[in-house]
Amino acid sequence: MSESVKLSPLELVPTTIRDLMQATLTSPGVTALELRQAVKTRAAALGGADRPMVDLPDELARYVTKVAKHAYKVTEEDIEELKGCGYSEDAIFEITLCAAVGASMARLERGLEILTHDSPSPAEE
Secondary structure (H helix, E strand, O other), X not given: OOOOOOOOHHHHOOHHHHHHHHXXXXXXXXXXXXXXXXXXXXXXXXXXXXXXOOOOOHHHHHHHHHHHHHHHXXXXXXXXXXXXXXXXHHHHHHHHHHHHHXXXXXXXXXXXXXXXXHOOOHHHO
């Protein structure tokens, strides 16, 4: 009988998706890499991942929360508020991408964990 190999949920994500996620967080941009990483981490925590709730400036924390939990509720007023706080459209775009990546990957990881932990492996059947 062969032993099944347990993969972590993230290892089940296709390489192209992992590469895209990595590029979003590490490619040169108008926002600092640390800020993009913090936005992703906060959004992941809001998306249900076991991550720390990273502190962000109040206006960003509100926006990232909205993107992570209720993206369909983001309005032009939210964008204008960030612009009024000094964020450029490019910065807002990058922040939005990082928040969406963090929240979506957290949900994907949770779903894959359920599938990998609740499903019997072929050797158990």
